[in-house]
Amino acid sequence: MGASPRPIKITEVVLRDAHQSLLATRMRTEDMLPIAEKLDQVGFFSLEMWGGATFDSCIRFLNEDPWDRLRKLKQKMPNTPFQMLLRGQNCVGYRHYADDVVERFVKHSADEGMDIFRIFDALNDFRNIETAVNTVKKCNKTVEGTISYTVSPVHNIELYIQMAKRLEDMGSDILCIKDMAGLLTPKAIFDLISEIKKNTQLPIHLHTHSTTGLAGMNIQSAIDAGVDMVDTAISSMSMGTSHYPTESLVAALQGTAYDTGLDLVLLEEISNYFAEVRKNYAEFESDFKGVDINILKSQIPGGMISNMENQLREQNALDKLEEVLEEVPRVRKDMGYPPLVTPTSQIVGSQATLNVLTGKRYKIITKETRACVLGKYGKLPGPLNEELLAKVTADDKVIDCRPADLLKPEWKTVTSELGNEYTSEDDRLSYAMFPKVALNFFKTRNDPAPPKPAPASKAPAQAAPAAPQARTAVAQAAHAVYNVKVNGRDYQVEVGPAGSAPLAPAPQAQSQAAPAPSPQATQPAGGPAKEVVTSPLPGSVFSMKVKVGDAVNAGDVLVVLESMKMETEVKSHNNGVIQSIAVDEGDKINTGDELLIIG
Secondary structure, eight states: OOSSOOOOEEEEOIIIIIHHHHSTTOOOGGGTHHHHHHHHHHOOSEEEEEETTHHHHIIIIIOOOHHHHHHHHHHHOSSSOEEEEEOGGGTTSSSOOOHHHHHHHHHHHHHTTOOEEEEOOTTOOGGGTHHHHHHHHHTTOEEEEEEEOOOSTTOOHHHHHHHHHHHHHTTOSEEEEEETTOOOOHHHHHHHHHHHHHHOOOOEEEEEOSTTSOHHHHHHHHHHHTOOEEEEBOGGGOSTTSOOBHHHHHHHHTTSTTOOOOOHHHHHHHHHHHHHHHHTTGGGOOSOOSOOTTHHHHOOOHHHHHHHHHHHHHTTOGGGHHHHHHHHHHHHHHTTOOOSOTTHHHHHHHHHHHHHHHSSTTSSOOHHHHHHHTTTTOOOSSOOOHHHHHHHTTSOOOOOSOGGGGOOOOHHHHHHHHTTTOOSHHHHHHHHHOHHHHHHHHHHTTOSSOOOOOOOOHHHHTSOOOOOOOOOHHHHHHOEEEEEEETTEEEEEEEOOTTOOOOOOOOOSOSSOOOOOOOEEEOOTTSOOEEEEEOSSSEEEEEEOOOTTOEEOTTOEEEEEEETTEEEEEEOSSOEEEEEEOOOTTOEEOTTOEEEEEO
16 A cells, blocks of 8 residues: 555435335335434545435435425534435436436525535436536535446446546546446456546546445455545445445444544444344335345346335235346346336336336337437437337437527426425425425325335245135134334234134235236127226326316327336327226326226
8 A cells, every 4th residue: 555645525415315225115214313412523525315215215205305305404414515416317216317407406406405416317418417517506605527337348447448538528526437337347446447547637436335245345346446535334334236335344444544533433333323222113124235246237227126015015016026137237238228226217117127027028118218219318328129119119209409509498388387385495406306296295294103114024925915815704803904013114914813824915916916918809799999097007097188078099198107207108099089097196006906997
């Protein structure tokens, strides 16, 4: 190690990426605040505590205001720079927003306490981060321009050096190498950092996950090559799909030229706190613990794994996980080798899941997959599968401009739709990101007993429910169902005599997603054929595009479904008139459920 002191700076990720990777982004603000002052005393380079999936999770699952989280934590931690993960033109959402929305989001984030903006584009199309970078600079905050690292036939060190130079030219203050899936090897990171150091003047920040078991060696190799900052997670929230332990790195560098100067005793106290907090979220724990070298093939990021598991579990299809993991790299190749990071990880992952659940590749193509193939997320790195491209371009064409150039300003529409009911900048920006989810959150946030997420427990989710049976009066009398709260979470518990069988579950749709059924045509006596339109997948009704009495033509969009945070359009196969509608917006649906009838 070198003689001249060069302390390694550490960014602690326990309040964002660690629980996003391990606990499906479910950690609540109430579990962060008690330890906040201790975290502020450590002397981290920064604390990553916002952005990524936390914004969505707050309003979708936790009934929390993400802006309120930012302010409350800033009040408790005034001395440590706050860092967020910003998805460029996507902000914290899953689509591109118009420039006026991006500018307001960045400015408000800066005003409320954000200091360092790690800005990336999933495709490394830096046209998609220009607006965000320029706005951060205007706010006199720190820009951490980011390379989304991946491995493919079209990605190489020369390409990454070009990216680094471009980020420097754009005004980045720091360069981040974002290894979201843990794909780096010691040689790869040494060569990459060494070459970037030769070609730019930027300090380099390494973000890497422990999924493949290489994180410790990679960090040491990066230090040898000249890295300046490293992301780590407090040990009780580290490893697995998360990050290398903070204390391990601090201990390893003590007494060297790279000594971090951080207090191991204080870090141990913080780790003990989160060890207890983690127990509250056991139901969201990923089954991916330890090391999985197969991730070098599937390239699935840590946060994507735990969320994919949880989503499949909620759809009673967890037994399909291995098939989905095998399908992901095939879909990624078909789509031109995009790096797997939000939102492309969700797009590729959701499409792979649909390919498996429907039993046929690209039988259903999500709205987001179509947009990605058409260039509406940016330029894809490699060539596309010709069959997929032909399906998607049958009704549209690929664009080659900056996608946001095609978007009209959105802010006036946001304020008009919300009217005088929700006028704060917080609410307007939350609505701009996730309109339907935000409206639901606005209605429930002041409830005295906020609804808590209650996904199925892991073991029962694997078993098919018993056949529906009538519940007898004796059975009803012998069993009772209670709502109980354990560690702040609500559970439903069934109590019955020892040795008795549990109550048969209420009739449910099939426990395992079946291939998407085709629309059923029936021929009633004396009338025209009717088309019964059924759901091709499990999820929820995002929006209804028709009402009873509407005339529709073949190819018209009838319903938009949401599954795994992605949207899927259900279209008419025939001309006709909407006879009846069986669902409402927001309804949960399963594969094969009736949506509507066309006559």
